[in-house]
Amino acid sequence: MELKNHFMRQKMMTKVLISLIPLYIFSVWLYGLRVLTLLAVVTLVGVLAEFWVMRLIQGDKVKVTEAALVTCALYTLTLPPTVPYWIAIVGILVALILGKGAFGGFARNIFNPALVGRCFIYISFPVQMTAAWAKTYTSLPGGFLRYGVDALSEATPMILQETQGVLTPLKDLFLGTVGGSIGESSALLILIAAAYLLYTKTASKTIMLWVTLSGLAFSSAFYYLGYSTAPPIFSILSGGFLFATVFMATDPISAPRDTLSQALYGIIIGFSAIFIRTFSLFTEGIMFAVLIGNSFAPLIERTVREMRAKRAAGGAK
Amino acid sequence: MVELKVIAKTNVTKENQILRQILGICSALAVTNLMTNSLVMGVGVTFVTALSSFTISLINQLIPQRIRMLIQTFVIAFYVILVHLFLQTFLPSISKQLGPYVGLIITNCIIMGRAEAFAAKNPPLPALVDGFFAGVGYLLVLLAISFVREILGFGTIFGFSLGLNFTPWTLMVMPPAAFFVISILIWITSAWAIKAEEKGRRA
Structure with missing residues (x-):
């Protein structure tokens, strides 16, 4: 089983991913390197979830689409910088399993999966999603050399x-x-x-x-x-x-x-x-x-x- | 006797009212945030379904066919009122929590469904068993849904704290969560049913 055979490249989605790079660099400056670890965790869980749910539908010919990566990357950008990892994980599972897989996978979902996931955790965990916001770094080196933010603001x-x-x-x-x-x-x-x-x-x-x-x-x-x-x-x-x-x-x-x-x-x-x-x-x-x-x-x-x-x-x- | 066992079993499993027939969804959404409420609701529905099926089967020969549904509704309403009064008298706090949903048992499609599909065509004893186990199937699913919702929404089971130090999921307390939980349950059981069917076809 080669990994290559289980990944579907989509040119359009590559472009979306490229367009997100500046936003990610900027947000690391604002909020620290935690943004990137959050992205890594969300993407890992997201890809595994998509693989699992699409396997139920497609069997051994299962393919994880590049759209799933876009969903993970966009979803991460919509989270508050201080969101606990486990809440981010719950959201991306809902996004790809209930928001996308349950409808039949890529191109069959009626709602934007990233927003389905975010909406689920937004309503489930209002305190973590809205009560605390990170104070941003606004000078160099900003968050580039730090893990997270030091201060919270309301x-x-x-x-x-x-x-x-x-x-x-x-x-x-x-x-x-x-x-x-x-x-x-x-x-x-x-x-x-x-x-x-x-x-x-x-x-x-x-x-x-x-x-x-x-x-x-x-x-x-x-x-x-x-x-x-x-x-x-x-x-x-x-x-x-x-x-x-x-x-x-x-x-x-x-x-x-x-x-x-x-x-x-x-x-x-x-x-x-x-x-x-x-x-x-x-x-x-x-x-x-x-x-x-x-x-x-x-x-x-x-x-x-x-x-x-x-x-x-x-x-x- | 074998037949009664089959009726009992299929009503809980293969023809489960909520999971396989998608009936009684309204109350399954409304009262499943706490296990105690689900238990009381499930027992109430079981009582009503069993006895109304029994009664309808008994008097079926005496009812003119044209107005049979009207009579069936009267019979069901009678038992619902019994449950309602019982709860108000002996379990007032739960009666308050369930609010209008006890009275609304009368509109639960499961009861009318069993009356029309089974009780009107079968003798009283099988009708009683059929109604009872249709209710038990409903009760079990309600308990399963509320088990998930109560643990995630309150961190308790039947009101007893699990002693977990965790963040409650606000969504689980609200009715929409039941949509997620029921549909996931239906997803799982349908997948099972399809697999079992395929196996049956091959054998």
């Missing part, structure tokens, strides 16, 4: 804004020298990754565009109508909005395929994210928003297809 820019009305300067949000989940900090690096993904035609520009536009539109609406104290640009740059827009919403498996459906899907996600942030107890809503978008994706796609078919039939007459 707030991220989003929590500061929601509880005390303090707005973190946009420059900090843009460059990413702020606390939060591992990969969400730097808007700049996420935009660079987005540019790379768009240039190599790996991710859908329609989805990215419409999620962002919808997020901007609804956060402006809620801000100027007085429901929210978070200005639109702040909303887009803070929390995981950009990260999820670029890496999660564009997941080619769980998103619709044609342009019109993608736009509608993007609007739903942007709206849900801002709506949950503004009106619910949860500070961040983008994770739920993408999952909500996922669950509507097949319906949107079918409706658009039927509408087009009807119009084509009408035109032919």
